[in-house]
Amino acid sequence: MSGRSYTLDDRETWQEWFDRLDAGPYHSPTYLDTLAGEFEHDSERAELFVYGDEDGFVYYPYIRRDLTELPFAEAELSNPEAYSDIVSSWYYGGPLLSAGAPPSLAEEFADSFAEFCAEKGIVSEFIRFDPNRENHERFDALEPTFNRETVHVDLTKDTETLWDEFEKRNRNAIRQAQETDLVVEQTTDPAEFEAFYDIYTNAMEAKDASDHYRFPFSFFETLFRSDLSTLIVARYEGEVVGGAVVVHDDRIAHDYLRASNPDYWDLRVNNLLCYGAMMEMRDRGTDRFDFQGGRPGVFKFKKGFSTEGRGEFHIGKRIHCPAVYESLTEAAADAGIDTDTGYFPAYREAQSN
Incomplete structure (x- = not known):
């Protein structure tokens, strides 16, 4: 063969x-x-x-x-x-x-x-x-060698069970965000694509992120024109203050790239963004929302969305x-x-x- x-x-x-x-x-x-x-x-x-x-x-x-x-x-x-x-x-x-x-x-x-x-x-x-x-x-x-733990949410569960499996601190943060004027929903508006890109680019600059995370706007345009992704945005008084790119098919959705304006972090915009993205994918019939992994601080935030779902990310290295x-x-x-x-x-x- x-x-x-x-x-x-x-x-x-x-x-x-x-x-x-x-x-x-x-x-x-x-x-x-x-x-x-x-x-x-x-x-x-x-x-x-x-x-x-x-x-x-x-x-x-x-x-x-x-x-x-x-x-x-x-x-x-x-x-x-x-x-x-x-x-x-x-x-x-x-x-x-x-x-x-x-x-x-x-x-x-x-x-x-x-x-x-x-x-x-x-x-x-x-x-x-x-x-x-x-x-x-x-x-x-x-x-393969173990690299880090990942977090996922089983979207086939009923909404009450999903909510109960959030960590308490996350439930409180989402409630706090819901009491503000933040609105979270899917968008296909090209102007909001650009608004998200500006927020994302500023976030990468602030973090001094590696080239690994720096994409030109053309990359996002291509991604959004395909059937592979959905952009969820958070608006405050009509202004886009954050966004989450979800890469997905009919069965699984991934928390792909996400950024928000730090001026609105006190409103718990990131918690509401993730919650909104999860529920949008659940409404579409997707089975799993994968938050993936990350460094300790990022992982702590992500695991707030599931006390149950964990995966193992492995890597492999070969010299030929x-x-x-x-x-x-x-x-x-x-x-x-x-x-x-x-x-x-x-x-x-x-x-x-």
Whole structure:
């Protein structure tokens, strides 16, 4: 059995493979197409590797990045154009095993894909597994390691049960927000897209966020024009003071990107935004709202929406061209990059994962 690779030039075939799965929005060709080139590097391009056949297969989308963009690559490598590295979709990705496929197919895939990477000059591979699909459990051969806990809400429960499973401090904050003039609802107004973008951009500037979280307005425009996302905004006296981008399909919704004007934080605008986004997705028939994870302060806020739902986010790191990896890491260190932080791959400037 052999593997096959696809690019977005093979969009129709890629979509056919995707449609055979219950995979979620982060694994779709539309989302990877939207993300690639806007995420961290201009050279990003979405690709798919499939191992198996229609009766049982592994589906693995990822983003490929050139190494020529590294300032030291040309001096270090005799042919830098021949090499690249890959990362999973963001927030979640990793390979998925189709329903009914034998577990042994996952190990066969790992070997086949490693051979593919070595042949194609893919130096390293960073995997973000999907806690909603729990695909880390099926791909032991990729040596997944636990990274952090995540929070999700079971939207199939009745509203009273959902409310009872909020932490008390969160219920109080939502009640406080509901007693103000804040209004939270979905929007398709282009002017409000721009208003949210301004708030989001200001928030990233205030946090001195990495490029990982800085997107041009064109990225949001493309996302909002697709069927992958919904923008929920909070208004105060008619002015947009916050927004939450929810990436979703018919079954699962993700708290994707969110920001609010700090002048209105005392009104508990973030609590009401998240509550409104959750209930909007529940009204649409979505089964789960995934708050994902985050650093301690962020995680504390998110777990206020569920005392029950928890997941485990795992990552994987693989080196397919060891000699090239070592050479690039040494060159990165010589160029002033701290290669001992644990960030992977070590030869790139650290970004949030």
